[in-house]
Structure formats: C-alpha cells, structure tokens
Amino acid sequence: MEYECAAADFSMEASMSDPIWALVLAEATRLGAGGAAFDRVSLIRAVQHRDPSKLDGSIGPIIQGMTRNAPGGLASPCGTPLERVGHGRYRMYSPGVVPAPPVTASPTNITPGPLAHTLVLVGCVKTKADDPLPARELYRSTLFTRRRDYAERHAGRWYILSAEHGLVSPETLLEPYDTALGDQSAEYRRAWATWVVAKLRQREGDLAARRIEIHAGEDYVAPLRQPLTDAGAQVSHPVAGLRQGEHLAWYSRHNPGISDSRRTAPPGTASDL
Incomplete structure (x- = not known):
C-alpha cells in the first residue's frame, strides 16, 4: 500500500x-x-x-x-x-479491515494476573530519559523497571504517580522534568494527593472497596493514604519499610522469569524509596 x-x-x-x-x-x-x-x-x-x-x-x-x-x-x-x-x-491501517477499537490512555494488559481487579500505582523516580517519551519508558532506574514489570504482569490497570503531573497513564507522552515530591511543601503534597485521587475517581469511578496497591516511596504514599481511605479504597503498600536492596529482591520474587539482563538502567536512588 x-x-x-x-x-x-x-x-x-x-x-x-x-x-x-x-x-x-x-x-x-x-x-x-x-x-x-x-x-x-x-x-x-x-x-x-x-x-x-x-x-x-x-x-x-x-x-x-x-x-x-x-x-x-x-x-x-x-x-x-x-x-x-x-x-x-x-x-x-487499511480502510478495508475492521478497525481496532480506540486505545485509551491506560490500556488493559494482555494477560491480567491475580490482581486483575486491583489498581496499582507506581511511583516515578529521579532519573529520566533526555527526550519526551511515553511515561512507562521515561523513567530510568532498575527500581522503576521492576515496579513497572510487576504492575504489567499482575494488575489489570496501573498508573504512574508523578510529582509534576499527578496521576499519569503509562502511555501518556511526557517531557523530562525535575520535580521531587519530597522537596515540596506540606501544602503542595496535600493538594497533590487531592488532585491524584480526583483524577483516579474520574478514570475509575467509585473507589469504594477498590483495592489499591501503591509501589512508591513514603513521600508519595503518606499523603495518599488518608484521601484514598476516605474515598473507601482498601490501600496497601507491599514494600513498606524495605531498604533499596530489599525492594529489588521483593520484585525479583514476584516477577519470576524476567531476566535481569534487560535492566541496564541505574539501580535508583534513596529518594526513590
């Protein structure tokens, strides 16, 4: 053609x-x-x-x-x-072929795992690519890659928590940025959490009784706990209290069969935990 x-x-x-x-x-x-x-x-x-x-x-x-x-x-x-x-x-694309359905900003994964009805929120990390990329590809660290692998392998839908952009769908095109939530004021973090929950409700509907796993550092989890709980969600933080090496080990146990050879990014920094 x-x-x-x-x-x-x-x-x-x-x-x-x-x-x-x-x-x-x-x-x-x-x-x-x-x-x-x-x-x-x-x-x-x-x-x-x-x-x-x-x-x-x-x-x-x-x-x-x-x-x-x-x-x-x-x-x-x-x-x-x-x-x-x-x-x-x-x-x-061919006009003579039945068109594929529109792809939403947060597509359903091909093979949802045991958390198919659980929303997974993945924290962003400090190291990013130098050029605009879909959000799932922008962040460059082994820690983020393992969080992403876990979400794509186990959950039906997942989103990225960005200090700059709030709640982000994995395919959303983002420019590199340099905003860390831990560097912001308490007022900013409260407003950010309210914004994230509002966007999550807009995309997912009623959050009452929804299970939400957060795979991010405490700077991201702490402001979200109460507003998500107030919305009726069941919030969990599976890697709470783990050090960096323990984080990576946890994801290795829960992502069997994914080779480390594909992970050429830096391991991450303490601010990512």
Whole structure:
C-alpha cells in the first residue's frame, strides 16, 4: 500500500538522510506486509538499523503521532497510517479491515494476573530519559523497571504517580522534568494527593472497596493514604519499610522469569524509596 506524504508519493526505499517519520513508515510497511502485526520494539530497532543515529526517545513520539488510535505524539506529513491492535503492537491501517477499537490512555494488559481487579500505582523516580517519551519508558532506574514489570504482569490497570503531573497513564507522552515530591511543601503534597485521587475517581469511578496497591516511596504514599481511605479504597503498600536492596529482591520474587539482563538502567536512588 502506498501512502501520500505531503504533496508527493513517498518511496518505501527510505535512506539514512530521510526524516524519522519516513524511516518509520518504510519499516512499518515492511514489517506489516500482508496485514501482519508487529511490535513497537521491532519497529524502533528496524529504524535504528537503517540509521543508528536515531534514538528511542526521538522515534517513540513519532510512532505515537503516526498511530490513529493512540493519544499524543508528534504529527507527521503522512498522517496516521499505523493502527494499534494491542499493548505495544501495531499494523498498517487499511480502510478495508475492521478497525481496532480506540486505545485509551491506560490500556488493559494482555494477560491480567491475580490482581486483575486491583489498581496499582507506581511511583516515578529521579532519573529520566533526555527526550519526551511515553511515561512507562521515561523513567530510568532498575527500581522503576521492576515496579513497572510487576504492575504489567499482575494488575489489570496501573498508573504512574508523578510529582509534576499527578496521576499519569503509562502511555501518556511526557517531557523530562525535575520535580521531587519530597522537596515540596506540606501544602503542595496535600493538594497533590487531592488532585491524584480526583483524577483516579474520574478514570475509575467509585473507589469504594477498590483495592489499591501503591509501589512508591513514603513521600508519595503518606499523603495518599488518608484521601484514598476516605474515598473507601482498601490501600496497601507491599514494600513498606524495605531498604533499596530489599525492594529489588521483593520484585525479583514476584516477577519470576524476567531476566535481569534487560535492566541496564541505574539501580535508583534513596529518594526513590
């Protein structure tokens, strides 16, 4: 299938001198030949094989913007030729194919685990990528990666707790920022917690009797306990009181089969606990 890009037809033989959107379109067309689905990581790696100078943080927002049923991202001259068909999976959009349903900002995971009816809130960390990325990819530490793995493996839905943005869906595109909740005033933390609970109610409805696990440092848990309890939620903090090494060990026990070799980020800092 050929797509019209700006005023001219675009050849699928993209080169290193082409803009990122052109490389994405060429590789997505190749990977999606015959209507095949492909994953985000394979598409990013294929673009980088053509042009190693293109970084994940630059490619990701372009993919997001080229996807017709995903929020955010950067617009391209080719519009939205991609369609998201699952968590991190895409195909080339074709008007003759039954469209995939719109992807909400907080998609249901492919295989919910034993906490399928539990909401998991994951704390952000200090170290972040240098470029805009979906929130689930922005934070760079082993601790955050293990929290994220746990949430994606076990819970039906999960959100990120950001000191700057409040409650954030994993696929929301964020710019890097430098705000730590522990550095803010008590008044800020109270207002932040009220904001988070309001956004959670807006997205999830009545929180009465809902089980909510918080995987974050005490700076994030403390202001949320009372307003969540007042809303009727059953709040737990499974890693309360654990030191950093104990945190990582806890997630290793609860994320069996996930190799440490994929975790190249720094371990995290004491302020993340």
